[in-house]
Amino acid sequence: MGLYLEEDFKLSYTRTKEVEEIYIPGRDDPYHKIKRKLPIEFEINFNIKESANFYARMEYIEKFLDGSIGKVITFNNEPKGFKIIWYEIGDTTRTKGLSTVTIAFQCSHDPISLEN
Numbered sequence: 001m002g003l004y005l006e007e008d009f010k011l012s013y014t015r016t017k018e019v020e021e022i023y024i025p026g027r028d029d030p031y032h033k034i035k036r037k038l039p040i041e042f043e044i045n046f047n048i049k050e051s052a053n054f055y056a057r058m059e060y061i062e063k064f065l066d067g068s069i070g071k072v073i074t075f076n077n078e079p080k081g082f083k084i085i086w087y088e089i090g091d092t093t094r095t096k097g098l099s100t101v102t103i104a105f106q107c108s109h110d111p112i113s114l115e116n
Contacts, residue, residue, distance in 0.1 A: 002049040002057050013042040037109035048099040072112050082107035
């Protein structure tokens with residue numbers, strides 16, 4: 001696809017839950033009821049290899065990502081990953097020799113095993 005990451009790439013994300021605080025008379029601390037786990041969201045800033053037709057490459061990337069909805073994304077060849085729910089192509093910077101694109105992902109809250 002012509003996308004690559006820097007050698008020292010770091011991915012960070014937060015696993016969060018929607019929590020309802022319930023206060024009970026006579027109890028100092030609230031009771032926390034977990035309503036649901038929220039999807040994981042993260043952004044990856046990719047470098048784009050130089051090409052003769054930048055716009056054709058971007059169209060190809062978008063079509064590839066459209067076909068990736070519902071598939072599992074993994075990192076570091078791990079046996080588990082996160083199912084892609086949604087993506088958005090964000091900031092695109094074009095410079096001679098080093099163009100970049102930011103792609104935001106929304107994924108399932110729990111890892112999915114690829115060993116099925």
